[in-house]
Amino acid sequence: MPTVTIDGRRVTVREGAYVLEAARLAGARIPALCHHEAVEPIGACRLCVVDIWKPGWDADSFRLVASCLYPVEEGLVVHTATPRVMETRRVALDLLLARCPETPLVRDLAREYGIEETTYRKRENPDDCILCGLCTRICDKVGPAAISTQSRGVLREVAPPFFEAPPDCIGCGACAEVCPTGHIKVTEDGFTRTIWGKTFEMLRCPSCGRAYLTRAQAEWMAGRGMPVEPLCDSCKRRRTAEVAASLGRPR
Amino acid sequence: MRLTSRKQYEEFRVRATRRLEGMRCRVLVCTGSGCLAGGAREVAEAVEEGLRERGLLDGRQGVEGKRTGCHGLCEAGPLVSIEPEGILYTRVTPDDVPEILDRTVLGGEVVERLAYEDPRSKNRVVHYRDIPFYKYQTRIATRNVGRVDPHDLEDAIAHGAYAGAVKALFEMTPEQVIDEVARSGLRGRGGAGFHTGRKWAACRRAPGDVKYVICNGDEGDPGAFKDRAIMEGDPHSVLEGMIIGAYAVGAREGFIYVRDEYPPGVLTSLHAALEAAREAGILGRGIFGTGMEFDIRITRGGGAYVCGESSALMRSIEGKVGEPRAKYIHGTERGLYDRPTVLNNVETWAHVGAILTRGGEWFAGMGTPKSKGTKAFSLSGKVRNAGLIELPMGTPLRHILHDIGGGIRGDRPFKAVQTGGPSGGVIPEALLDLPVDYEQLTEHGSMMGSGGMIVMDDRTCMVDVARYFVRFLNEESCGKCVPCREGLLQMLHLLDGLCEGRGRPGDLDRIERLARGMKWGSLCDLGRSAPNPVLSTLRHFREEYEAHLRDGACPAGVCRALTQYEIVPERCDGCHECVEVCPTAAIAGKPKQRHVIDQEKCIACGECFNVCPVDAIRYGPKARPATASAGATT
Numbered sequence: 099m100p101t102v103t104i105d106g107r108r109v110t111v112r113e114g115a116y117v118l119e120a121a122r123l124a125g126a127r128i129p130a131l132c133h134h135e136a137v138e139p140i141g142a143c144r145l146c147v148v149d150i151w152k153p154g155w156d157a158d159s160f161r162l163v164a165s166c167l168y169p170v171e172e173g174l175v176v177h178t179a180t181p182r183v184m185e186t187r188r189v190a191l192d193l194l195l196a197r198c199p200e201t202p203l204v205r206d207l208a209r210e211y212g213i214e215e216t217t218y219r220k221r222e223n224p225d226d227c228i229l230c231g232l233c234t235r236i237c238d239k240v241g242p243a244a245i246s247t248q249s250r251g252v253l254r255e256v257a258p259p260f261f262e263a264p265p266d267c268i269g270c271g272a273c274a275e276v277c278p279t280g281h282i283k284v285t286e287d288g289f290t291r292t293i294w295g296k297t298f299e300m301l302r303c304p305s306c307g308r309a310y311l312t313r314a315q316a317e318w319m320a321g322r323g324m325p326v327e328p329l330c331d332s333c334k335r336r337r338t339a340e341v342a343a344s345l346g347r348p349r
Numbered sequence: 350m351r352l353t354s355r356k357q358y359e360e361f362r363v364r365a366t367r368r369l370e371g372m373r374c375r376v377l378v379c380t381g382s383g384c385l386a387g388g389a390r391e392v393a394e395a396v397e398e399g400l401r402e403r404g405l406l407d408g409r410q411g412v413e414g415k416r417t418g419c420h421g422l423c424e425a426g427p428l429v430s431i432e433p434e435g436i437l438y439t440r441v442t443p444d445d446v447p448e449i450l451d452r453t454v455l456g457g458e459v460v461e462r463l464a465y466e467d468p469r470s471k472n473r474v475v476h477y478r479d480i481p482f483y484k485y486q487t488r489i490a491t492r493n494v495g496r497v498d499p500h501d502l503e504d505a506i507a508h509g510a511y512a513g514a515v516k517a518l519f520e521m522t523p524e525q526v527i528d529e530v531a532r533s534g535l536r537g538r539g540g541a542g543f544h545t546g547r548k549w550a551a552c553r554r555a556p557g558d559v560k561y562v563i564c565n566g567d568e569g570d571p572g573a574f575k576d577r578a579i580m581e582g583d584p585h586s587v588l589e590g591m592i593i594g595a596y597a598v599g600a601r602e603g604f605i606y607v608r609d610e611y612p613p614g615v616l617t618s619l620h621a622a623l624e625a626a627r628e629a630g631i632l633g634r635g636i637f638g639t640g641m642e643f644d645i646r647i648t649r650g651g652g653a654y655v656c657g658e659s660s661a662l663m664r665s666i667e668g669k670v671g672e673p674r675a676k677y678i679h680g681t682e683r684g685l686y687d688r689p690t691v692l693n694n695v696e697t698w699a700h701v702g703a704i705l706t707r708g709g710e711w712f713a714g715m716g717t718p719k720s721k722g723t724k725a726f727s728l729s730g731k732v733r734n735a736g737l738i739e740l741p742m743g744t745p746l747r748h749i750l751h752d753i754g755g756g757i758r759g760d761r762p763f764k765a766v767q768t769g770g771p772s773g774g775v776i777p778e779a780l781l782d783l784p785v786d787y788e789q790l791t792e793h794g795s796m797m798g799s800g801g802m803i804v805m806d807d808r809t810c811m812v813d814v815a816r817y818f819v820r821f822l823n824e825e826s827c828g829k830c831v832p833c834r835e836g837l838l839q840m841l842h843l844l845d846g847l848c849e850g851r852g853r854p855g856d857l858d859r860i861e862r863l864a865r866g867m868k869w870g871s872l873c874d875l876g877r878s879a880p881n882p883v884l885s886t887l888r889h890f891r892e893e894y895e896a897h898l899r900d901g902a903c904p905a906g907v908c909r910a911l912t913q914y915e916i917v918p919e920r921c922d923g924c925h926e927c928v929e930v931c932p933t934a935a936i937a938g939k940p941k942q943r944h945v946i947d948q949e950k951c952i953a954c955g956e957c958f959n960v961c962p963v964d965a966i967r968y969g970p971k972a973r974p975a976t977a978s979a980g981a982t983t
Contacts, residue, residue, distance in 0.1 A: 142830050144870045144871070247670070251825065252823065252835070
């Protein structure tokens, strides 16, 4: 297991970890908006940049990298808050704030870096999407890859194919779950769930009666031989706790 | 015909060379894209028909007509050359062909009126070897471009094709091949300038039995066309390089990624070359009768500039969205389909065969200490001899511009030359003696890039140039990472503001800070180098930015919102030329009478200024309406 030095503190991390994980283990505060443990990193938001140094490099030779996808290796030295790191984050946050001037998550983070209002021209009719790509990545990983990014540059956006109700979507809601800004909207009325302009029938938990799963998702999972849980998450948790409690109770 | 041993190749080569040397007269018509646009297809047809009519194509006359790739001097096309004398005819039309055939091919004399006219002395120069544009060139990557028929393998082999590959396969181990390439000092000709030998060695070392070689033919920089010319005019040089590379790293499969926007000629040439090479046993199983197996497939791009970036290009070949990914793990270890991959530019591959044939030492004998060999450039813009050139590294810009390029069109003052495309920058007059190599260009805020050289005269606004490239990149950024996607948009807003007279105090600082953030923070080299055109124009022409910002004036008279054109009454002789070219009919006045520009209709395009023979048009800052605050302060 490699040992790395983060802001002067040595930590040992698992093989195959990225610098961001090591830095957080060492207690460094690194912002990251496109990072999630469940999916592979892509290095899109650039807020997690850090300065690194490797054994063998000149003493004053540092490299700015995205910590979310830079693999750790033995002897790596990481500085998480050099002037260059902080300035890079500030410019990125300033730009994000111009894109999403009303989004609380962006506003709060920008304020942490001393930015109250953006230096740049605000986007007209802004929404809350920061194009972190978490939704498309999670859908690719746990679902049917029903949504993706479309177009390029500033025209890039997350959308279903042809901007129509996505035929492959199973309504699992994972995209909305991981969306850091709440841009992806899900509405439920107890009987149906609507997401991406598509409405799904809900199945109910036989224990508590709560609508907890779309029929489309249950069928999708069954079709792939995945076990479909008959209970909702909280009932499942309660049931497990009861079993555990009964096992542990002294007689 | 299959070449299944070294002996067969050598015998074939000797036969082909003898045949070539036995030719009394070869008429080579340039059918590169530039000349085609000027009507070269009709010229080629006229040549072929004329030769047939005169009974010269029966195979006993030692005469042949060939369609070749780019001869280089696109400016003077369509071009026809006569070998072996080395005569060059310029601006040839189908009507000129009978005269060429009768007087030159049959009569052995020169058609003076079609010879190249020296722009300064107005003398006619007949032979290639005497024309400055050709005289100073050293052609290695483009050695056979314009000299061979890309659809004729025999012609290519007569000109030395595959000699390097045969030498590598029969005389050298893969390690020796890599050493030879390393010794040549060859560096990536696509822009970054990474050492080719080192790249190959890393890929050979990388574990795995499936490896790939890729040719990057996604040349997308505005004003760059050298890769196109090579693929179109001498595809076998690219295939040869890739065979040698595949042998060196141990790859069985290769890809040529071709820019979608390229004219069909590129694909036709490549496909024909691949087919001919397969038929001859130069590609496929048992190359030249050895145990080597290697074949090449062509992938067409989808029209995204960013796919010229290596990691995006690989995703594109895989059928995924062409977006770059972080290269913390090199492509030589995990590239295409996560397998070890060598990706080189078209020109880099084209160099390899020559290096193997003549040796690394020979190649390293040219150039500067760190930049070896020769480099192809696409010369364009306000230069007289626009076209394709290849020169030893370290050639001074002044020599390129004035001797090879023939100086500035219309003898206007030189202002700057833009190199390296959207990742590069401008080099001003004061640095004209700069020896052109990777280090020098980078040191002065520009880049080698893919070898584009756009020459600019005094009628070019540097803020507008920066805006042009930023706008280009704003449309071509993939949009994956924040600094590039959002940064380019905001940079464009800032530059638009300057060009339209809406600049605010502090804008230059804002531009510099944003540029730094993009440079540091962006994910790939597109974003990291995107601020270069802005930073380099700002570095060399800061006063021009300041004039836009402070005075609302465009000194070059280009930014329309800031510029007003007027006719100086006492100079105007009423020649009417400006009236003819004005696109908005904004100029009033009868011939022989003084003309006047209607400012309401004028869009400040400057066409009148460009055509006026008596310098009666002048431009200056637009008269701005008095600001409202002037009255409000009292």
